[in-house]
Amino acid sequence: MLDFGVKREIFLDFSVGSKIAFYGLAAISICLFIFGIIQRIKKYRSGKDTKGISNIAVRFKDFLSLSLTNKTIIRDDLYSGISHLLIFWGFIILFAGTAIIFLNFDLLSLLNRAWNFWHGSFYLWFSLLLDLFGFAFFVGLLLMALRRAFLRPPCLDYRRVDTSPGTYSRRSYILGDWLFLGILLLIGVSGFFLEGLRIAMTRPPYSSWSFVGDSLAKLIIKMTGGKAPGVTFYKLIWWLHSLMSLAFIAYIPYSKAIHILTDPANFLLKEEVAGGVPPFAEDEVDLDKLGYMELKDFTWRELLSLDACTKCGRCHISCPAVISGSSLSPRDVILDLRDFINAKAKAFLLWDCQATSHEGEKLVGEVIKEETLWSCTTCLSCTEHCPVFVQHLPLLIKMRRHLIEGGFIDEGIQDALINISECGNSFGEP
Known part of the structure; x- marks a missing residue:
């Protein structure tokens, strides 16, 4: 019989077997x-x-x-x-x-x-x-x-x-x-x-x-x-x-x-990096380990931060590199890093990653291309617009350090450094 008291039944006319199944x-x-x-x-x-x-x-x-x-x-x-x-x-x-x-x-x-x-x-x-x-x-x-x-x-x-x-x-x-x-x-x-x-x-x-x-x-x-x-x-x-x-x-x-x-x-555990540029970690003093090359180089907070990304695209549309037509999208960098790490960690995901195994691919140079890393102007627009505080710039900088360690430096930057060394200014003027 149905109860008309001021309450309601959760399992209305359900058998014991149905409750056990639930x-x-x-x-x-x-x-x-x-x-x-x-x-x-x-x-x-x-x-x-x-x-x-x-x-x-x-x-x-x-x-x-x-x-x-x-x-x-x-x-x-x-x-x-x-x-x-x-x-x-x-x-x-x-x-x-x-x-x-x-x-x-x-x-x-x-x-x-x-x-x-x-x-x-x-x-x-x-x-x-x-x-x-x-x-x-x-x-x-x-x-x-x-x-x-x-x-x-x-x-x-x-x-x-x-x-x-x-x-x-x-x-x-x-x-x-x-x-x-x-x-x-x-x-x-x-x-x-x-x-x-x-x-x-x-x-x-x-x-x-x-x-x-x-x-x-x-x-x-x-x-x-x-x-x-x-x-x-x-x-x-x-x-x-x-x-x-x-x-x-x-x-x-x-x-x-x-x-x-x-x-x-x-929100609770994010790293506070002054100016967005990360200092050298203790294990980066050895030049053989300079920068990020593989999964084990990332900190646990950075791995958590990658999973916080919801693909909202605010970093993407606010990035000067994207607006100018270069090969860098901060959103794609985060998603590519996450896909790479999930593949290496053999994480099981349902339709939230690209269909690629990254088998045998290098992180810097293949998953994240060199020109992509050098396109960043370090303006921090991506970090400023991210609603969940994913910190793109420290990751980009740390992967750049690996390129520098290997001698892969953007030609424009190489010219500027040579000019500073020889002429005292980046323009090469006497």
């Missing part, structure tokens, strides 16, 4: 998530150690300010910034809501039924809050989808500046972006539709607190001629929503969705 799938999803996170951590641990983290209180304050306001995302692009803010807070509140349901039904209620708080005023306000932020979540995702499908700003153009069209493919990047957006949209839409079906079936007198679900319920009842939808159809949508949610949890460490974790971590 919790079994949830356990598998969580295990896949943990395994993926462990693989990421192993990759970071393969990098060099760095000095300790200083100014922890200041870092944490900045971390909260940047994370909760999304101000670095809003700063250069109001449309995408507001859209992301809606998605961010919608996701946070919906995640918190799921955690509260887990706490109530899977922990406290098992320990003592009297501790159940999923009823009365708490439930009503909880329902209102989840519908409000769930709707914000949906609107933000819809705006992002419209931006990619129709507005197509230059920053989302993944074409390379250093390679002719047809010699490479960025299809996996595009598929990864749409998969990420699509699965979140499907979770959001199916969640509201599920709520509408439940309200149409139970018709509780307090359904107006769930204003989105209540509106959908009225539409469903109207479309079915006043009849309540069947339990079988409700269960079908329930499983669709649940399976998509569990799939998303498992999908996070292997995809673009990892930025949910790596971006906040990069």
Whole structure:
């Protein structure tokens, strides 16, 4: 019999076998998530150690300010910034809501039924809050989808500046972006539709607190001629929503969705490099090891920073080298480095990397071309415009050092150095 009290059932008319199946799938999803996170951590641990983290209180304050306001995302692009803010807070509140349901039904209620708080005023306000932020979540995702499908700003153009069209493919990047957006949209839409079906079936007198679900319920009842939808159809949508949610949890460490974790971590742990030019590390004093040549040369913070990149393209469109038509794109440098490192670390990813193994390729000269490195003017525009504080310049400088160690110096720079040596100025004037 359906309960008309001020509460709702989580497993409405579900058998014990269905509940066991759900919790079994949830356990598998969580295990896949943990395994993926462990693989990421192993990759970071393969990098060099760095000095300790200083100014922890200041870092944490900045971390909260940047994370909760999304101000670095809003700063250069109001449309995408507001859209992301809606998605961010919608996701946070919906995640918190799921955690509260887990706490109530899977922990406290098992320990003592009297501790159940999923009823009365708490439930009503909880329902209102989840519908409000769930709707914000949906609107933000819809705006992002419209931006990619129709507005197509230059920053989302993944074409390379250093390679002719047809010699490479960025299809996996595009598929990864749409998969990420699509699965979140499907979770959001199916969640509201599920709520509408439940309200149409139970018709509780307090359904107006769930204003989105209540509106959908009225539409469903109207479309079915006043009849309540069947339990079988409700269960079908329930499983669709649940399976998509569990799939998303498992999908996070292997995809673009990892930025949910790596971006906040990069905010908190980013390296502070004065002027953007890195000093020599202790192991770079030996000229045989000057600069970056392979995976083990990167620090663990740099490896984390590469995973924080979301391919937003703001560094790309603000770079003077890109604007002038040279072979450097700071976005492509970060993506190429990430693909190279993931290939060497044998990381498993879903549509968030180029289809290349980098087998036998050298980092400097092949993965990142010499002319690309020398095209950088060290103006720091890329770093200034990056909303997640990826530091492009230190990586470019450290790879340049390897070129200098090997004697591969840009001809223009060689001429300038010779002129300074012989004439005392870079122009070669007496």
